[in-house]
């Protein structure tokens with residue numbers, strides 16, 4: 001049986017737009033990782049046809065804490081669009097069951113046409129956050145499901161950009177309404193988020209995507225994600241990188 005990539009993308013797109021959870025797609029019909037990425041591209045293609053512009057790449061499952069939380073064992077990636085940029089506030093009523101996690105972000109300053117160029121192409125580093133919203137019921141999925149669902153990407157934000165520097169061991173603190181929600185170190189991200197940055201370039205290039213000036217690479221969470229409630233104020237601080245705040 002061959003999988004209808006466009007139909008699966010339409011199902012995921014509808015779930016996101018209606019904020020209505022669906023059953024994992026593989027429960028009806030299993031598919032492999034290559035097909036999952038094809039669905040992801042078709043899903044993002046629906047967004048860009050509606051006028052959204054690609055804004056970067058996000059990495060997922062780059063830390064043991066996240067792999068353990070979600071019961072998966074491989075790094076994944078997804079695409080960010082400008083419509084996902086949170087600009088300080090997120091309306092959670094349009095999301096299904098959002099979670100938030102602290103991230104290290106890189107700003108790409110020029111086109112990246114090979115993996116060896118990516119570090120030199122970075123013009124900024126920042127602390128950031130990602131709001132995840134799996135389109136699957138109860139955040140339960142297999143690896144192909146979550147890849148097809150654009151790695152649960154929903155919203156993201158970044159703090160002030162700093163000149164590129166070693167971010168291999170940045171202490172991260174995420175507070176919700178003034179209370180500590182998660183603490184961690186960027187070292188949890190593949191030992192050094194720079195590894196995740198190189199993986200992002202490798203995976204994007206392998207899919208025929210050139211990282212462009214102004215794009216953001218989210219290296220992946222250093223901690224587990226936590227539920228993002230309504231009327232919350234979240235602050236993520238990175239030692240030496242300042243903070244970024246978001247209200248819901």
Ligand code: OOG
Pocket residue numbers: 058059060061062063066070101130132134146151152153219220221
């Ligand atoms: C998938 C996205 C994981 C990360 O940083 O590990 C991710 C999920 O947990 O729903 O973005």
